[in-house]
Amino acid sequence: MSLKIISSGLLTTIQDLGRHGYQKEGIIVSGAMDSFALRAANVLVGNKETEAGIEVTLMGPKIKFEQQQLIAITGADLSPKIDGEPVKVWRPLFVEAGSILEFGSPRSGCRAYIAVAGGFDIPQVMGSSSTYLQAGLGGLHGKPLQAGDTLPCRTLPDTLEPFLRSIIQAQNKNSGAQTNWSVDSSLYFTYAEPQPIRVLKGPEYGLFSAQSQQDFWRMAYQVTSQSDRMGYRLRGTRLSLAEQTNILSSAVTFGTVQVPAEGYPIVLLADHQTTGGYPRIAQVITADFSKLAQLAPRNKLQFKEVTLEEAQSLYIRQEKSIEKIKGALQFKTSI
């Protein structure tokens, strides 16, 4: 079982939920930028949430399915088509052997995820299949997917056969057949400009000048084109410390908002370094990581403060929504 990459797209990588446990050795987490979307894609095809999927960035790849597959596409709507026919996101899709999946113009968001039932058959490095681009490891040969690559897949689990047949019969067609139900999009989020991003104050918030503290909440910031999986460089009002302070290097994580001396904030993302020495003004809450991951260069965001209690209850709500999708799929596949 395999997929063939016909064209690569802008940046198409294999990602799972990241390489955990090695940050104390300087090894970055990597993993999906929008992990909620990847988890949902996996759940929709009957996989474990932790399976690796394909992360697609803005301009999608062209992929040929060598055998029939059950797949799901989640996250951004980058106008996916199967054999030229538009298909919908956030639901299971059946693709026949020889079918071609391609993407059109981005309609909403920046990153889409493709999961295949059974998962990709890719060796793990340090417990994860995520592509770690800077060190050239994980994923497929440590690199983004390229034209000509063959991506091996595990076989479709037998338990999904009846589910697959029910999709095909209901649609009375083969390739591109999709369920008439999908994940309730209110579980995800809505797009806005500027996108409100909820944060907690960071450990060094108190070191910023009173003016900068005000500006941080009041002003919108724009994602610049110098943004990648490591972090978004933002443009907007410059921020400064009340007085020069030497900051000792300490851990940074996904969603840490740090401010280098030049004054423009950087939001760290999936490929963030493990430690940093810039003052951390804020920390994005986990429930808003999807919103953050779906911003593209030139999009605007505005930071909003929440309490730790609110942040953690939103975290728990998001976990419950994944459980809800799992429950719904179990019900649908058992018919």
Next chain:
Amino acid sequence: MINLEKEQSKIPAVQLYPLGDAAVVVEFGNEISEQTHKQVRAFSAYLQQHPFLGLIEFVPAYTTVTVYYNPWVISERGNLNPYTKVTGFLQRMLPFVADEAENAAPRVVEIPVAYGGEHGPDLEFVAKINELSPEEVIALHTQQEYLVYMIGFAPGFPYLGGMNKRIAAPRKETPRLQIPAGSVGIAGEQTGIYPIQTPGGWQLIGCTPVPLFTPQGTSPSLLQAGDLVRFTAITEEAYKERKEQRHES
């Protein structure tokens, strides 16, 4: 209601505070010192041996240990307050750390280095600005034991303390685009080793044939926070030999 300000723990000078909704920082002091480092190390060792359900991983740094946790698991699927629960666990661990900080003996790791020549193109420069001969720079660099305060910046990259200030050198004005893996350099009053090929602005004085980062190994980073590093000078031939042995194995 949880107080977001730094909270004082039962051990004097130790503070706990959140880094977002899924990490707690345990801070043992506010400046680099061997005493603070010992506490960081003892706490990390304790956590490694006594992980709790919902612990994802932890990252030791100069004065802090940042503990990443899964709020969903810690809270027993949303039934308890995750932050209260996790700080409770950590508070109860602190008294053990105070005892252990005195006892633990550090591991000494020897790093053979071919100094100068093509491996250390900036050795002459470092010697010149310090009014020393290249041999004196090597002698001063190999004389010291260096404490690994933390690993960060790149896989297996050690933040080393203890370099003799007589061999300090400013960073290069224009960073090199590619520094070979194993390069040993000086930047300001710090010395370090590049585990992987990266761009960088350090003055390069030598190179080690020993791999600092082995992705397939059980412990990918050769060095761990708390280790002591001792550099030894080796010849060009010994360097080549070690490199070849590595390729064969």
